Amino acid sequence: MNHIISNVKEGFSKAVSTTKDKLSQVKGSISNIHVSSKRRRGTAMPSRNSRTRITMQRPARRATRRYTAHRVNRKRFTVVVAVAVVAIMVPVMVMAANGDTAQVEPNVPEMVQVAEYNVEAPAETTQAVAAVPELTETTQAAVEESTVTSDGAVADDAAIAETAEEPTPTPEPTPQYVMLTEGMNDASVPALQQRLMDLYYMGADETTDYYGPQTAQAIKYFQRKHGLAIDGAAGPETQALLFSDQAKEYTMSLGAEGYDVERMQERLMALGYPISSASGYFGEETEKAVQYFQRMNGLTDDGSVGHMTEELIYSDEAEKALEYEAPKKENDSSDSKGSSSSGNKGNSSSSGGNKGNSSSGGSGSSSPSYTADPGSVEAFIDVAMAQVGKPYSLGAKGPDAFDCSGFIYYALKESGNGIGYMTSSGWANSGYTSVGWDDLQRGDIVCVSGHVAIYLGGGQVIDASSSQNAIVVRGLGSWFQSRFICGKRPL
Numbered sequence: 001m002n003h004i005i006s007n008v009k010e011g012f013s014k015a016v017s018t019t020k021d022k023l024s025q026v027k028g029s030i031s032n033i034h035v036s037s038k039r040r041r042g043t044a045m046p047s048r049n050s051r052t053r054i055t056m057q058r059p060a061r062r063a064t065r066r067y068t069a070h071r072v073n074r075k076r077f078t079v080v081v082a083v084a085v086v087a088i089m090v091p092v093m094v095m096a097a098n099g100d101t102a103q104v105e106p107n108v109p110e111m112v113q114v115a116e117y118n119v120e121a122p123a124e125t126t127q128a129v130a131a132v133p134e135l136t137e138t139t140q141a142a143v144e145e146s147t148v149t150s151d152g153a154v155a156d157d158a159a160i161a162e163t164a165e166e167p168t169p170t171p172e173p174t175p176q177y178v179m180l181t182e183g184m185n186d187a188s189v190p191a192l193q194q195r196l197m198d199l200y201y202m203g204a205d206e207t208t209d210y211y212g213p214q215t216a217q218a219i220k221y222f223q224r225k226h227g228l229a230i231d232g233a234a235g236p237e238t239q240a241l242l243f244s245d246q247a248k249e250y251t252m253s254l255g256a257e258g259y260d261v262e263r264m265q266e267r268l269m270a271l272g273y274p275i276s277s278a279s280g281y282f283g284e285e286t287e288k289a290v291q292y293f294q295r296m297n298g299l300t301d302d303g304s305v306g307h308m309t310e311e312l313i314y315s316d317e318a319e320k321a322l323e324y325e326a327p328k329k330e331n332d333s334s335d336s337k338g339s340s341s342s343g344n345k346g347n348s349s350s351s352g353g354n355k356g357n358s359s360s361g362g363s364g365s366s367s368p369s370y371t372a373d374p375g376s377v378e379a380f381i382d383v384a385m386a387q388v389g390k391p392y393s394l395g396a397k398g399p400d401a402f403d404c405s406g407f408i409y410y411a412l413k414e415s416g417n418g419i420g421y422m423t424s425s426g427w428a429n430s431g432y433t434s435v436g437w438d439d440l441q442r443g444d445i446v447c448v449s450g451h452v453a454i455y456l457g458g459g460q461v462i463d464a465s466s467s468q469n470a471i472v473v474r475g476l477g478s479w480f481q482s483r484f485i486c487g488k489r490p491l
Contacts, residue, residue: 023079175243180234182216185209192234193467195242196222197450200250200307203394203403203466204424204450206479212469214392217259221250224258253304256282263395264305267313268293272321292321314395314406316421372416377443377491384411384454384462387471392464397421404452407464407471408445411454412490419490424452428485435487443491446476448483455487 178188190207193215197204201218216232223230225248226241234242241247252261262280269275273289287303294301296319297312305313312318370386373379387410390401397406409421422430428447435444442457453463455476462473 018082025075175240177234177236177239179236180211180239182211182213182232184211186211189215192239192242193218195247197466199242199247203392204448204483205404205466205468206474206477208467210468212467214466214469221258221260222247224256225251249306251304251306252282252310254282254284254287260394261286264310264313265289267395271313271318274321293318296321310395311423315423315426317426370415372414374416375491376415379415380411380417380443380491381454381456381462383414384471385473387411388462388473390471392466392469392471394466402464402471403466404464408452408454417491424448424450427452427488430488432488432490435489437481437484437487440476440487441489443489445488445490446480447485447488448480449485451483453480 178186180186180189180192187209189209189211192211193202193205193207196202196215196218197207199222201221202214211234219234219238220230220232222228222242223232223238228238228241252264257280259280261282262278265275265278265280265286268286268289269278271293273293275286275289290305290309291301291303293299293313294303294309299309299312370379370382384407387398387402387407390398392403393401394403395406396402398410402410405421405423405427408427409419412419424447427445432445435441440446440455442455444455446453446455446461451463453461455461456473459476460473461476461480462471464470465472465474
């Protein structure tokens with residue numbers, strides 16, 4: 001590197017010396033011309049004979065001046081070219097000293113412009129050449145330091161750009177779930193119930209802030225489906241899975257165990273399907289019976305009970321087994337699993353084997369406080385009002401427990417109106433007169449998505465509420481209006 005710098009300095013010094021010599025010669029020639037011109041202007045007017053001689057000598061003098069001017073112009077051109085060469089070669093030599101000659105590109109247009117420029121004043125040219133700095137060791141060190149600093153700045157800018165292009169994403173806050181147990185009231189319960197309804201673990205209903213028995217039971221079914229500890233409490237782990245995309249819809253399948261399995265087995269047995277006992281355990285025998293039922297009713301025979309299969313099992317439209325034989329009526333209180341006259345778990349041994357049905361409505365209980373009056377709206381509502389406070393139970397049709405459609409069926413039957421059982425969707429699609437929201441009258445059936453209720457007038461309904469776990473009277477609020485399908489007028 002030192003050898004290269006020495007060569008550059010030596011070449012630069014020679015170029016500057018040569019340029020100065022040329023400029024000195026040009027300056028001397030121009031001075032001689034100016035002196036000769038002054039002498040001619042200071043000479044007295046010659047005589048007539050002298051004028052004749054001068055006139056004859058003028059062509060020779062003019063030729064001499066032209067020759068002198070031509071030489072001056074050549075020297076000027078040489079100076080301009082030398083300046084241009086110095087201007088180009090100095091950066092090249094500096095970059096060569098730094099080992100970066102590959103980045104140097106001669107600026108050809110500038111060189112051409114300098115070469116074509118007609119220098120009128122040699123003094124200005126001299127000043128321009130004098131303005132070119134000499135390359136010294138101090139200058140070289142400054143250039144090297146500037147290069148290092150520049151490279152460092154570029155590196156810093158690149159690091160900043162890289163950081164700006166890949167910003168660190170802000171992590172989403174982890175939801176904080178409150179431990180919910182049966183009997184609690186909490187503002188987070190409505191969202192929990194709605195999610196359970198959307199996944200069919202609870203019957204469709206208006207949500208409340210009360211964590212009642214039905215909500216706890218639905219949580220148990222959800223925990224069973226997802227392999228969690230079955231305690232009925234909605235802790236952080238249960239809620240996190242419930243509100244995630246990995247949450248599965250409600251089903252009963254091989255290996256399941258619980259009250260819903262027991263009720264389903266009882267219903268299939270009543271329809272003549274081959275199940276030896278309602279044990280509450282979903283074994284291979286139950287799976288085969290479910291497949292048999294699904295084939296008889298035009299469903300996919302996968303052996304699992306989802307919400308569609310379950311709804312049809314408890315419907316009056318359910319097809320019976322080919323070997324079906326209607327069970328005999330028995331009043332033996334020792335009979336197991338809900339066939340007693342007391343209506344154990346909301347079941348009775350009514351005709352047709354429908355779980356939760358009673359032909360009289362008063363079997364094993366006190367006499368009803370209503371009388372049958374076919375076609376009477378008031379008799380229909382009297383039967384319904386007499387059930388207020390009784391518990392909700394999915395698939396139950398009374399007399400001790402009901403779901404929403406079973407409650408409608410029971411009240412119509414006990415008031416003397418022999419209208420068959422229909423699910424909520426069955427009512428919405430039935431042939432009875434349809435009415436709009438503003439035309440509802442007392443005794444109309446209010447059909448909303450997944451639910452039915454009886455309109456009492458004055459903006460109130462009576463229905464079997466899964467979230468409140470009972471037959472209740474409540475206002476016909478925004479939940480009903482947002483899910484409203486139609487009203488049906490059976491009477």
